[in-house]
Amino acid sequence: MATVTIRDVAKKAGVGIGTVSRVINNSESVSDPTRRKVLAAIEALDFSPSLVARRLSLGKTMTIGVILPFFTNPSYVERLRGVESILSARDYDLILFNADTVVRRDSYMRDVPRRERVDGLLLITHVPDDDDVARFLRAGVPAVLIDSRHPQLSHVGIDDVEGGYTATRHLIELGHAKIGFVSDYLETALNFMPIRDRFLGYYQALEEVGIPFRAEYHRQGEHGRLPARRLARELLSLADPPTAIFAYSDTQAIGVLEAARDLGVAVPERLSVIGFDDVEGAEYWHLTTVHQPLFESGVVGCELLFEEMITLPVGSLEVQEIVLDTRLTVRGTTGPPPG
Amino acid sequence: MATVTIRDVAKKAGVGIGTVSRVINNSESVSDPTRRKVLAAIEALDFSPSLVARRLSLGKTMTIGVILPFFTNPSYVERLRGVESILSARDYDLILFNADTVVRRDSYMRDVPRRERVDGLLLITHVPDDDDVARFLRAGVPAVLIDSRHPQLSHVGIDDVEGGYTATRHLIELGHAKIGFVSDYLETALNFMPIRDRFLGYYQALEEVGIPFRAEYHRQGEHGRLPARRLARELLSLADPPTAIFAYSDTQAIGVLEAARDLGVAVPERLSVIGFDDVEGAEYWHLTTVHQPLFESGVVGCELLFEEMITLPVGSLEVQEIVLDTRLTVRGTTGPPPG
């Protein structure tokens, strides 16, 4: 209970604390006999070095922080798994900052990089503004973006415009012309980029083949299954309802499927539905969707961050932009339009 | 960039560092004028105290650790949300330790409580052995269990025996006598308690009304939708198949529903299915299930932990056992047996 320190070990081994420190850190310059003595003492005392003290002394925290909008969402869980897979291999700790509101995001953006809490920062989906980035740089905290962009920061993501295009294009090629889009609000205080991008892809795909964009076919709402369900119901209740719906995420696609069921609209016979992400659940809903490498995005983002962390001075590394591939995954919820 | 310390502030404000420290910590005994001076200096220098130093000095880490089998599972996400809701209000950080294998669990059980990494530990589902608990106590790290039990540790959970009983009883009351059970392996290296408990509840409910337990009606496998699907298919292919199936979790219940669909068995006309947890997706499937307060379990567990953390010496607080209520939630997948 009386926590055993490096000093106790030194005394027991009959050496100086410096030597113990060297042994702990695998320094070359320790003779084999003394090393053995120290190791024995460590063993005997069941000593393990204090991370906090080491951090203070080293000026490093050995943890990286992740700021994200809450991880309830399956896609974030997948990404975090990727991050975690890298961290655990490097003996780094992971601290999560759940920024699901503007207030909390701002607070974290301000505080987290400041107080030597983390050695590096991963921002998922959240878009830092110029002030934030300046603060990161000033604080000397490397930051990497996942699923978001900023000219001065490295990031990993996908081409959401292309993804939106791919989804819409799939529906068009099946013969659909009346294609709805159910999404999060395009403009919000949190201002997530993929939302606008996928919409853009949707828009461009329509335009390309001369299908006019119909505002009433684009419904926006809060993220989530239930709001999407409501929006889809609106869509399907239109005088001239769409024969296909592209949902911003798989979660929302499920909502759309529910709406179809609510209204007795057969999928895919009378309505095609395509989602986005390809989360684990997607397969079991037989959901056609656009697959994106979520786990890998966490891995790559984390690796990128470590690169930056070992490169001094902070910010000297050239900004890298890594774009992962998306892939259309056709399952059972899309087919040719009725009639 | 040259990190500004408490000393810089003291110099600038023309006071001693002790005073600055007092201001930072909202100590009463500082005169208003000096407080103002210090505050001004802090503002001017954009100073913020080093958490690491504070931690070293205080001997506290201001973080709590959570060890859990990976949080991919929807039920863990819900629990974590509950934990996080308490933490953020208290200015504590959350470190996640993903222990999805025996090796990693053992490693975390050994290392995490040791190196003053955390002020408190939350174990979800994982069952510590006596050695683990002894180590926690020795290290002076309070620990609380969620969804798991140990005589020397406080815990919050549900009565899984009762839950299993409730589910089975519901089927019995509908008139079913041939009731299958699809579950995780009862005996595994990770040795989770709820699995055996729910089985026990299932067993007792049958016994109570004189329905003999039939070993071929109990199928065990890996956790997950797909394994459950396979198991359920086996069950339904029996010469004398069950007319109802109780699944250990909602996830597995979905697998059972799929199996029924695979085999063209109508639910609930020819087969009743009941799950457990009442995760978000359960509603979509109209799944009858046993609801358990997942979010609340995180909240309560975390509150319990804080109680222990402020009570010295560690372990002096009486062990508390909090049992949350489960609730049968009847939806559309259960009904009377055919015929």
Place this chain on the structure above:
DNA sequence: CTGTTAGCGCATTCAC
């Protein structure tokens, strides 16, 4: 009320 001092546990110069 407030300045000063002594650690917190470790890594890192330095001399030896």
Place this chain on the structure above:
DNA sequence: GTGAATGCGCTAACAG
């Protein structure tokens, strides 16, 4: 190679 001294930034106990 190795031991002793110094400092990381802060809190707390002690004088004033």
